[in-house]
Amino acid sequence: MTEHSVDCELCSGDGGEILHRAEKFRVVLVDDPLYPGFCRVIWNDHVKEMTDLPIADRSTLMAAVCKVESVVRAVMQPEKINLASLGNMTPHVHWHVIPRYLDDAHFPSPVWAQAQRQPLPASHAQRQALLGALRSAISEQF
Numbered sequence: 722m723t724e725h726s727v728d729c730e731l732c733s734g735d736g737g738e739i740l741h742r743a744e745k746f747r748v749v750l751v752d753d754p755l756y757p758g759f760c761r762v763i764w765n766d767h768v769k770e771m772t773d774l775p776i777a778d779r780s781t782l783m784a785a786v787c788k789v790e791s792v793v794r795a796v797m798q799p800e801k802i803n804l805a806s807l808g809n810m811t812p813h814v815h816w817h818v819i820p821r822y823l824d825d826a827h828f829p830s831p832v833w834a835q836a837q838r839q840p841l842p843a844s845h846a847q848r849q850a851l852l853g854a855l856r857s858a859i860s861e862q863f
């Protein structure tokens with residue numbers, strides 16, 4: 722499948738800061754002010770569901786998601802990693818890899834729920850400061 726569309730946000734743009742670009746997928750750092758270290762692994766072609774991918778491609782995608790999870794864990798030191806694939810708004814199957822902390826804006830709810838608090842400025846700044854290390858570690862990992 723190599724369908725691409727200029728009307729599609731994830732065909733016409735990267736969907737974030739590119740950390741790694743592979744033939745079939747890419748890893749981006751999401752520009753979310755509440756969630757430094759939030760990454761996405763995005764399939765480059767239009768594929769709606771995981772089960773629409775050939776098995777080899779599913780494995781390729783999940784291996785990439787696990788690599789990103791490992792790096793985000795090691796560098797960002799979160800309380801928990803949230804892995805999610807929703808994809809209700811785009812034809813590109815993708816996985817969110819989200820570092821979560823006890824004091825983040827939504828914990829213990831999903832990041833898409835109603836915010837419960839403002840993140841503490843000090844811990845937020847500490848996480849922002851790790852992004853350089855995260856960028857390097859992801860490019861080393863792939």
Ligand SMILES: [Zn+2]
Binds near residue numbers: 725726732766767812
């Ligand atoms: Zn697209």
